[in-house]
Amino acid sequence: xxxxSSDNTAAATVGTDDEFVRPIDPGQxxxxxxxxxxxxxxxxxxxxxxxxxRELEWFEPWDKVLDDSDAPFFKWFTGAKTNIVHNALDRWxxxxxxxxxxxxxxxxxxxxxxxxxxxSLNREVNKMANIIRSMGIRKGDxxxxxxxxxxxxxxxxxxxxxxxAVHSVVFAGFSADALRDRIxxxxxxxxxxxxxxxxNGKIFKLKDIVDxxxxxxxxxxxxxxxxxxxxxxQMDPLRDxxxxxxxxxxxxxxxxxxxxxxxxxxxxxxxxxxxTGRPKAIxxxxxxxxxxxxxTFKYVxxxxxxxxxxxxxxxxxxxxxxxxxxxxxxxxxxxxMFEGGASYPYPNRWWQLIEHYGINIFYTAPxxxxxxxxxxxxxxxxxxxxxxxxxxxxxxxxxxEAWRWxxxxxxxxxxxxxxxxxxxxxxxxxxxxxxSVPLKPGSGTRPFFGQEAEILDDAGNPVxxxxxxxxxxxxxxxxxxxxxxxxxxxxxxxxxxxxxxKYLAGDSARRDKDGYIWVIGRTDDVIKVSGHRLGTAExxxxxxxxxxxxxxxxxxxxxxxxGNAIHAFAVLRMGYxxxxxxxxxxxxxxxxxxxxxxxxxxxxxxxSLPKTRSGKIMRRVLRARAQGLPxxxxxxxxx
Ligand code: WT7
Numbered sequence: 001x002x003x004x005s006s007d008n009t010a011a012a013t014v015g016t017d018d019e020f021v022r023p024i025d026p027g028q029x030x031x032x033x034x035x036x037x038x039x040x041x042x043x044x045x046x047x048x049x050x051x052x053x054r055e056l057e058w059f060e061p062w063d064k065v066l067d068d069s070d071a072p073f074f075k076w077f078t079g080a081k082t083n084i085v086h087n088a089l090d091r092w093x094x095x096x097x098x099x100x101x102x103x104x105x106x107x108x109x110x111x112x113x114x115x116x117x118x119x120s121l122n123r124e125v126n127k128m129a130n131i132i133r134s135m136g137i138r139k140g141d142x143x144x145x146x147x148x149x150x151x152x153x154x155x156x157x158x159x160x161x162x163x164x165a166v167h168s169v170v171f172a173g174f175s176a177d178a179l180r181d182r183i184x185x186x187x188x189x190x191x192x193x194x195x196x197x198x199x200n201g202k203i204f205k206l207k208d209i210v211d212x213x214x215x216x217x218x219x220x221x222x223x224x225x226x227x228x229x230x231x232x233x234q235m236d237p238l239r240d241x242x243x244x245x246x247x248x249x250x251x252x253x254x255x256x257x258x259x260x261x262x263x264x265x266x267x268x269x270x271x272x273x274x275x276t277g278r279p280k281a282i283x284x285x286x287x288x289x290x291x292x293x294x295x296t297f298k299y300v301x302x303x304x305x306x307x308x309x310x311x312x313x314x315x316x317x318x319x320x321x322x323x324x325x326x327x328x329x330x331x332x333x334x335x336x337m338f339e340g341g342a343s344y345p346y347p348n349r350w351w352q353l354i355e356h357y358g359i360n361i362f363y364t365a366p367x368x369x370x371x372x373x374x375x376x377x378x379x380x381x382x383x384x385x386x387x388x389x390x391x392x393x394x395x396x397x398x399x400x401e402a403w404r405w406x407x408x409x410x411x412x413x414x415x416x417x418x419x420x421x422x423x424x425x426x427x428x429x430x431x432x433x434x435x436s437v438p439l440k441p442g443s444g445t446r447p448f449f450g451q452e453a454e455i456l457d458d459a460g461n462p463v464x465x466x467x468x469x470x471x472x473x474x475x476x477x478x479x480x481x482x483x484x485x486x487x488x489x490x491x492x493x494x495x496x497x498x499x500x501x502k503y504l505a506g507d508s509a510r511r512d513k514d515g516y517i518w519v520i521g522r523t524d525d526v527i528k529v530s531g532h533r534l535g536t537a538e539x540x541x542x543x544x545x546x547x548x549x550x551x552x553x554x555x556x557x558x559x560x561x562x563g564n565a566i567h568a569f570a571v572l573r574m575g576y577x578x579x580x581x582x583x584x585x586x587x588x589x590x591x592x593x594x595x596x597x598x599x600x601x602x603x604x605x606x607x608s609l610p611k612t613r614s615g616k617i618m619r620r621v622l623r624a625r626a627q628g629l630p631x632x633x634x635x636x637x638x639x
Contacts, residue, residue: 015400015442017466017512021407023416026436029302034437037299037449045450045475049076052295053287053478056330057091058082059260062287066476072496072503073483074476076288077263084267084290085162086258088329089125092118101334104308104357105151108198108340114151118332121154126256127247128152128159134251135222137190139164139259142269144188146170146179146210148197149339152226152243153315156192157268157325161286164259167268168281171316172197172204174595176212177542182271185281186485187219196229200344207233214239263287269485270318272424273535274494275506275524281485282318282424289322290330292428292479296448297327300418301361301390302435308387310336310354311363317532318424319394322479323363327428342368347375351383351410362410363392363418367530369402370561377409385410390435392418395531396563397519403441419444421519423505424533425495427479431517443516451475455511460499463510470523471509472502525619527556527564532597536619539566542594546586548576553609553617554600557626565601567626569609578605602626613638 026033041048046065053065063079092098102121105114116124137143143160145167147153153169160167168186170179172194183191193210196203207225211234214220223240225233235242246252267286271279297303309328313319328335336357342350350372354362372379391411393403398419407417421431421444431453433445447453454462455469463469480503483491498504508520522528525536536554543552551571556564570586572578583603591599610621613636624631 015403015440015518017440017514017516019400019440021416021439021441023436023438024414029435030304031299031302031434031436034434038446041449042452048450049291049295049478053077053291056082056087056290056294058263059086062263068476071476071501072492073488074480075264075482076285076476076478077291080263080287081260082263082287082290083162083164083258083261084286084326084330085125085158087290087294088326089118089122089158090258092332093122097332100332102329103151103154104334104336106336106338106353106357108338108344109201116151121158123254124151124155125158125162126254127252128155129162129256131224131243131246131249131252132159132165132190132192133163133256134249135190137163137165139261140266141165141190142168142186142188143190143192144168144170144179144183144186146172146174146191146193146206147226147315148172148194148204148206148228149314149337150194150226150228151337152192152194154325154337157315157321161267162256162258164261164265166266169268169270169316169321171314171595172206173316173597175591175593176209177545177593178595179209179213180217181278183213183217183220185271185278186269188217189219190222190224191220192224192226194226194228195233196231198229198339200341203229203231205231205233211236261286264482266482268321270321270424272318273526273533273538275526275535276537279535279538280490280494281487282481283483283485284427284479285482288478288480289427290326292477293322293327294330296429296432297323297331297333299434299449300420300429300432301363301392303328303331303333303361305332307360307389308334308336308357309361309363310338310357310359311392312338312342312350312365312368313363313394318427319363322427342372343375346379347372348379348382351380351385354385354388355383358387360387361390361392362388363394365395365531366393366398366402367395367562369393369398369406370563373402373405373409374561380409385412388412388415390418391415392420394420394422396528397521398442400441407441417441421507421517425481426473426477427481428477430473430477431519440512440516443512443518445516447473447517448477451477453509453511453517454502455509455517456499456502465511465513468508468510468520470498471505471507471517471519472499473505474502527554527566529556529564529566529597530562534566534598538594539568539590539598539600542590542598543568543570543586545593546589548572548582549586551609553619553622555619555623555626557602557623559601566598567602567604568600569604569606569622571606571608611638612636
């Protein structure tokens with residue numbers, strides 16, 4: 001099924017279809033048995049979702065659960081009025097969860113802790129909402145959030161949602177160029193940022209990047225700056241405001257009415273990489289997204305009143321949106337957020353935090369597991385990890401070796417691993433077990449309740465069990481993306497045109513004899529580097545923005561820790577000579593002009609790139625060359 005542009009480079013992930021890991025005591029979980037929910041949900045998915053929606057509060061009920069009259073522009077809970085913040089915060093304030101911890105935050109230097117009850121988180125969100133409203137932010141306005149992992153990112157996201165404004169969170173590792181594109185594309189009026197962030201004991205100067213990004217941004221009227229690192233920054237007196245100054249104003253009081261919005265009103269946009277061209281702005285809405293994240297979090301993590309839940313993802317990615325901020329708060333859970341990374345200053349940092357805070361549910365990524373595994377068992381073994389009950393994995397296929405290590409060394413063979421397959425587009429888990437389901441290391445098991453997946457060949461026929469094909473989802477689901485912001489046509493083309501009526505995920509997969517799905521990797525020009533999603537086009541355009549580079553092509557190559565690493569081929573302009581110094585300069589250039597995540601591991605200087613007669617770069621050939629493998633059929637190569 002390899003297509004000419006296929007960048008399907010997943011690391012060795014092949015598990016065995018017969019290796020079952022069964023729960024020690026399936027009865028210990030509060031959530032109902034899989035079959036008890038799956039059967040009725042399969043028979044009537046809309047009834048399942050309607051029942052889930054009834055567990056939440058709505059200002060006005062819906063006329064219809066699903067409106068598919070304008071497919072693939074599906075609408076959910078039409079006619080209903082709600083606000084996700086009403087369900088994530090407001091409804092807890094007058095009840096027994098008022099004083100329950102909503103958020104526990106720990107600083108990267110390990111010296112600061114901040115804890116917020118639902119009552120105090122709500123107050124902080126209200127203050128922020130009043131502040132941004134005083135700057136003219138109203139329902140439908142876009143706000144760009146460029147913040148590190150600090151509690152203020154919760155306040156900022158929830159304050160926007162509360163007012164019906166649309167947040168666009170940009171991961172605080174993206175360059176000024178990438179940030180500028182996203183601010184311009186979303187036409188944000190306001191940017192919320194910090195002076196800097198702490199990364200491995202060093203300051204990363206966020207405000208400087210924002211200054212660079214908004215210098216010529218026509219839409220940005222105000223920039224709110226959180227003081228985090230305390231170093232000196234430039235403040236434009238007309239545009240920039242310290243949050244701690246704004247908080248002293250009478251307007252910043254702790255009460256603020258939550259705006260009632262339509263279920264289908266936009267909640268956020270989140271930019272993610274696609275096959276071609278510019279990043280895609282995925283649009284999610286209040287009602288359906290709320291139901292989807294609430295329900296999946298509840299069933300998959302078996303959340304209990306006394307639990308402490310930790311998701312290591314950054315709020316800048318969809319995992320942070322759905323399962324650090326919204327899903328947990330919609331369930332009234334206690335969330336832990338850590339500002340720092342996994343192995344600074346030592347590789348026991350996460351294990352120490354699990355022990356210290358008594359974390360019960362721990363959700364992380366295969367790349368992190370692989371990198372920590374490398375340091376050996378002694379680091380986790382120094383800590384009491386007995387509070388753990390459920391583990392989770394997301395972002396890319398988890399190779400069985402990493403799965404087994406996570407299960408045995410971290411989970412002591414007691415904690416099931418929820419391997420959750422989903423995407424920025426899907427908003428919620430789509431292929432996932434629940435805790436009582438028998439697992440197979442490396443497989444996300446089966447589609448979530450009410451969903452059906454298929455594996456198809458190029459012509460749209462289901463492939464035989466065990467064969468690889470294109471993964472599609474058959475049923476609409478409440479938290480599905482509604483469109484690509486300002487680009488309905490691209491939405492239809494990207495997801496709904498290869499197989500009309502079916503959602504094309506962009507992944508290849510196979511299904512085994514037990515109906516378990518094994519996701520293999522991307523089928524498009526998306527490369528997953530340490531679980532982060534990068535498009536070859538973005539990286540290539542960062543390359544050619546350097547004066548030495550005439551043309552560039554990038555591919556993903558299997559990497560032991562990152563899953564995939566970026567490998568680049570560059571054709572130099574006249575007057576430039578290949579050198580080690582130029583190689584370093586280019587790597588630095590990519591890091592500064594796109595993101596450190598996109599830094600290529602290898603750069604090869606070449607005279608030309610292999611292309612088809614129609615001018616398409618043959619990545620398959622490049623990959624074979626880079627790995628020293630046979631180049632295969634070259635009949636379409638233009639010589
Ligand atoms: C792509 C979506 C959704 C959260 C973070 C990533 C890959 C994600 C898994 C998994 C195998 C996975 C797929 C998918 N992926 N989770 N459990 N097993 N592959 O979101 O950045 O939108 O990327 O990540 O390739 O299409 P994203």
